[in-house]
Amino acid sequence: MEHLLQSLKIGINEKIFIKDPESSDLGKRIVEESILMIHEMGFESFTFRKLGAKIKSNESSIYRYFENKHKLLLYLASWYWGWLEYQLVFSTNSIPDPKDKLTKAIEIMTRETKEDSAFSHINEVVLNKIVINEYSKSYLTKEVDEENKEGYFVIYKRLINRISNMIKALDSSYPYPSSLSSTIIEGSLHQYFLKEHFSSLTDCNENITPTQYFIDLVFKSLKA
Amino acid sequence: MEHLLQSLKIGINEKIFIKDPESSDLGKRIVEESILMIHEMGFESFTFRKLGAKIKSNESSIYRYFENKHKLLLYLASWYWGWLEYQLVFSTNSIPDPKDKLTKAIEIMTRETKEDSAFSHINEVVLNKIVINEYSKSYLTKEVDEENKEGYFVIYKRLINRISNMIKALDSSYPYPSSLSSTIIEGSLHQYFLKEHFSSLTDCNENITPTQYFIDLVFKSLKA
DNA sequence: AAAATATGATAGTAATACTATTATATTTGT
């Protein structure tokens, strides 16, 4: 639990923002409305000018919180992964059996998102959709290595490592724990995307969930 | 083989381009140099103006071939997947045993790219890197459904279906052939990306290839 | 009540993503 409260409350790398959006009402409105707008119009069409108009604030005021929309996306993604990490650690902490623990972990990482009333200004369901549709764009850039060094992806990496460690705990002989872990996380986003837009490329639908697919995939791969 | 020569020579959906770049010297230079430039500077920084300067042609001339850089990316990706499909069908066609066939297929889809001298103006090694870094951006847009209807992703979809069918041929009882197939294709790109930029999130390195990982993953999942 | 800080209003800039027009090559058909 050590890293946790950190991640959820102030754990987002301070270099991602200029001024902490949690520290003011305007900041929270920026976060709240940007989630809705990015979801509605897509990241490419989203601009700070449009966001300013929507929240009846000034473009230049938004720039005092985030350097640009890319940084805002990094912030939203970090928040999302931190929130998932919180749920992961909270729900698996007390499970002693490694197989049960990993099962629960996969469930949490691949299940449909439900609203969390603990964070009133963030719509987690919509944020999950943004992550599905936009997260890749936050690291598929020429600046990844630099930004990785700055620590902009730590929460995401820590999360994948947690799952990787659970895999190792269950089957220390399995040669690809990190690859399998990253496949679950990234693959889950991808299956949800396919379900929505390329249904012929996935078996996930109303009856089959990504969770079922990944549970099957993982436990057939491991000796357990 | 029916669809094939089509895909490789003229099979790229004609709605993707305004004028077929294969039909002229300028068109080929556009394709050739755009691959190098997108790789060098990333898709975001790449512009038709810069490309024009590089190939000593005019911005407006490039617009006569492609509506915008997004369409150019769709074209390059279609070419890439068509090229891979060609290799897939060519190499697996004569293999009668379903297990050998699928093994070969996974190898082709997940191996490192090598130059193909058959297409002098296209650097397949660099194009593969573009696909790893930029392909997701071609479908993670608000226009996917529209563009999917227009047929801009047919080759990619056909490819995933081919692998899916090979999985079914080997184990008709496996419930997730399409999801597994899409996991191999998309997951392979992702593992190569991680290897390059987030090495702690993958087990793939100089000694372990994505091919090994996916072969293990797939055959542990299937009854064979 | 003064000082500090946050926000708003307005303006300005370089670059992007085009479109339009006209001129000049180059190719093709007769």
Place this chain on the structure above:
DNA sequence: ACAAATATAATAGTATTACTATCATATTTT
């Protein structure tokens, strides 16, 4: 060989983007 058609080049122009800068006005803190 010459006209007609087509392709490419040159130039200019527009709306929008992604900012930066400045100054005014609130609001909070001390």
